[in-house]
Amino acid sequence: MLTDERHQIIRDRLAVEGRVLAGELASRFGVSEDTVRRDLRELAKAGQCRRVYGGAVAAAPFAAAPxxxxxxxxxxxxxxxxxxxxxxxxxxxxxxxxxxxxxxxxxxxxxxxxxxxxxxxxxxxxxxxxxxxxxxxxxxxxxxxxxxxxxxxxxxxxxxxxxxxxxxxxxxxxxxxxxxxxxxxxxxxxxxxxxxxxxxxxxxxxxxxxxxxxxxxxxxxxxxxxxxxxxxxxxxxxxxxxxxxxxxxxxx
Structure with missing residues (x-):
C-alpha cells in the first residue's frame, strides 16, 4: 500500500472515530509500527492529526466535538x-x-x-x-x-x-x-x-x-x-x- 493511500485511510478514520492506534493500523496495512508512527508524524506536521501515546487523535480535538x-x-x-x-x-x-x-x-x-x-x-x-x-x-x-x-x-x-x-x-x-x-x-x-x-x-x-x-x-x-x-x-x-x-x- 502506498504512503498516500495509508495517509488517506488514517484521515478517514480520524474523521469518523476521532482517534487511531498505531498497532491496529500496522496490522491493517501490513507494515511495521515504525512505518505507521512515521505516517502519523508526517500527518501531525501537516496539522492533520495530533500525536498521543500509542497513536493519534483528530487535529480538532474529538473531545471538543458536540x-x-x-x-x-x-x-x-x-x-x-x-x-x-x-x-x-x-x-x-x-x-x-x-x-x-x-x-x-x-x-x-x-x-x-x-x-x-x-x-x-x-x-x-x-x-x-x-x-x-x-x-x-x-x-x-x-x-x-x-x-x-x-x-x-x-x-x-x-x-x-x-x-x-x-x-x-x-x-x-x-x-x-x-x-x-x-x-x-x-x-x-x-x-x-x-x-x-x-x-x-x-x-x-x-x-x-x-x-x-x-x-x-x-x-x-x-x-x-x-x-x-x-x-x-x-x-x-x-x-x-x-x-x-x-x-x-x-x-x-
Whole structure:
C-alpha cells in the first residue's frame, strides 16, 4: 500500500472515530509500527492529526466535538467502562454526574435496585434516570448549551453550591498525570470545578485516547482522583503516575 493511500485511510478514520492506534493500523496495512508512527508524524506536521501515546487523535480535538457526535464513538469501550464503574457506587450515596457520552453510559448501567441521589446538569442523563424509581433525581438547571448537552452558567453554579456529594462522576476531556483533569470549554470547566469542590471524591472513567492529553481549562489536580476506570489496554506507565498520586485503578 502506498504512503498516500495509508495517509488517506488514517484521515478517514480520524474523521469518523476521532482517534487511531498505531498497532491496529500496522496490522491493517501490513507494515511495521515504525512505518505507521512515521505516517502519523508526517500527518501531525501537516496539522492533520495530533500525536498521543500509542497513536493519534483528530487535529480538532474529538473531545471538543458536540456531545451528539461523541455519543457514537467507542460505544463498546464506554459500555465496558460503565459496567466497571457501577460497582464503585454504594446504596444511599449522593452523586454529581456531569455531561459526557461515557457518563451517559454509566447512567444507563446503574442497576434498577440501587437507591441513590443523583444531581446532574446533563439533560440526557436526567432523561436516562427519569424513570429509575429508586433514584432521587436533581436536575441542575441553568442555561442549556446544545454543544455540550449540559446546563452551565451562574444558575447552574448556584444549584451546585447548595449540594454536597459523596462522589463526583466526572466526564473528562483530557487527563494527564501532571496537569490533571482538563476541559475545552471555560464555562463547562467552571461547573466541573464547583462539583469537584463539593464532592468527597472523584471518579473518572476514560477511554485510552484521552490519557496523557490536556485541554486548556483545568478542572482538578491529579491527586484529587479517587478512582480511575480505564480500558485493559491502557498504558501501564501512565497509570503508574496516577497511582503514585493516590488514584485507585480499575480495569474495564
Amino acid at each position: 456531545v451528539g457526535l461523541r455519543a457514537g464513538h467507542a460505544v463498546e469501550e464506554k459500555t465496558r467502562l460503565a459496567r466497571a464503574t457501577v460497582p464503585l457506587l454504594s446504596r444511599g450515596q449522593t452523586l454529581f454526574i456531569d455531561s459526557g457520552s461515557t457518563n451517559a453510559a454509566i447512567a444507563r448501567a446503574i442497576p434498577r435496585d440501587l437507591d441513590l441521589t443523583v444531581a446532574t446538569n446533563s439533560l440526557e442523563i436526567a432523561s436516562v434516570l427519569s424513570d429509575h424509581a429508586l433514584i432521587d433525581l436533581i436536575v441542575l438547571g441553568g442555561r442549556f448549551d446544545r454543544h455540550l448537552g449540559a446546563c452551565i452558567g451562574a444558575d447552574t453554579l448556584a444549584a451546585v453550591a447548595q449540594l454536597g456529594a459523596d462522589l463526583f462522576v466526572l466526564g473528562s476531556c483530557g487527563l494527564d498525570a501532571s496537569r490533571g483533569v482538563t476541559a475545552f470549554d471555560s464555562a463547562e470547566a467552571e461547573v466541573k470545578r464547583a462539583m469537584a469542590k463539593n464532592s468527597a471524591g472523584i471518579v473518572i472513567a476514560v477511554t485510552n485516547d484521552k490519557l496523557a492529553t490536556a485541554a486548556p481549562y483545568r478542572v482538578a489536580r491529579p491527586e484529587a482522583i479517587r478512582h480511575l476506570v480505564v480500558e485493559k489496554t491502557a498504558p501501564g506507565a501512565i497509570l503508574a503516575d496516577f497511582e503514585r498520586q493516590g488514584a485507585e485503578i480499575h480495569f474495564a
